[in-house]
Amino acid sequence: xxxxxxxxxxxxxxxxxxxxxxxxxxxxxxxxxxxxxxxxxxxxxxxxxxxxxxxxxxxxxxxxxxxxxxxxxxxxxxxxxxxxxxxxxxxxxxxxxxxxxxxxxxxxxxxxxxxxxxxxxxxx
Numbered sequence: 669x670x671x672x673x674x675x676x677x678x679x680x681x682x683x684x685x686x687x688x689x690x691x692x693x694x695x696x697x698x699x700x701x702x703x704x705x706x707x708x709x710x711x712x713x714x715x716x717x718x719x720x721x722x723x724x725x726x727x728x729x730x731x732x733x734x735x736x737x738x739x740x741x742x743x744x745x746x747x748x749x750x751x752x753x754x755x756x757x758x759x760x761x762x763x764x765x766x767x768x769x770x771x772x773x774x775x776x777x778x779x780x781x782x783x784x785x786x787x788x789x790x791x792x
Contacts, residue, residue, distance in 0.1 A: 673695065673697065674693075674698050674699065674722065675719065675720045676689070676699065676723070676724060676787070677709060677718075677722075678690075678701070679703050679726060679737065680753070681704050681729045682726070686702030686703075687702070689702065693787065701720070705730060705731050706725075706733075706737035707731050709723075709725075709737060710740055713741065719748065721749065722790055722791060723750045724751045724752075724753050725750060725752050726754050727756040728754065728755075734765075735761060735764045738750055738770060739768060742769070749771045750769075750771055751770070751787065752773045752774065753774045753778065753783075755776040757775060771790055772790055
């Protein structure tokens with residue numbers, strides 16, 4: 669019996685980052701969907717009621733910051749595990765994420781092996 673894919677939503681306004689995440693987390697173990705901003709992520713939840721095991725969020729994006737996006741997702745009842753992948757993690761931002769039950773904050777640039785290990789541990 670095969671194990672189901674781990675569904676990951678990657679939210680980052682830098683196409684290179686979402687492309688890299690798709691490359692790092694390859695099928696069949698992972699199924700990665702990339703969107704370019706918080707509005708697009710919320711639209712997926714609102715229109716399709718999609719579920720993701722893990723949501724990887726950038727902090728600094730146009731329209732909605734990562735903190736604002738996570739806040740909106742929590743208000744909508746999204747209970748997926750959330751990882752923040754960002755170069756902009758001040759102590760205030762970290763505290764805001766911790767209050768919203770964000771499971772892991774990972775700095776950019778990131779080490780691929782450490783990131784993959786962190787995602788696998790988060791999924792366990």
